[in-house]
Amino acid sequence: MSTSRGTRFDAFLSALAVLPSGYSQGDYFGERWGVTLERSADGRRIKLFGEALGSSDHVSFNLYRVAGEPRLKPCEMPAEKVIDFVLGFRPEAQKR
Template sequence: MDDFLARLDALPQGYSEGLYEGRRYGITLSASADGRRRWLYAEELGGTGRVSCNVYLAGGRVLLKPCEMPEERVTDFLLRLRTP
């Protein structure tokens, strides 16, 4: 989970773009005012791929809550995402 958090922390707040499995994605990352919740939404540009999740950080724990997809899909996306 440390690699996952490091990758999440490396993404800029707001909108950015990256490559996953050779496809371009538009990525939006938002955070709550206290920084304990982050929301990630990524959509394949010109395609149908989507990745969405909430990440809760509390008491040194990380709770990943994917939105209607397996946790493994979100983790794989973030770990293999390439950004400029």
């Protein structure tokens, strides 16, 4: 997915910005997930890998900043799956 900007993609970027780096656990629509989020030191790459702790479901993607524009690269899954995940995932410290 390139820079197709819109309200939903902007919401995804905002939600991604507040997720904690490193490993965390949390809730995604009633299911417990473990997520590892890595940010490069220069801020040009974000890598996320998440897996459901009670099933075989997972989500994985890289987000690159090219000329200041975000480029979402899902790993063998639709972009909508990773966007839905980031919008719905609640790390333990952020559960409501």
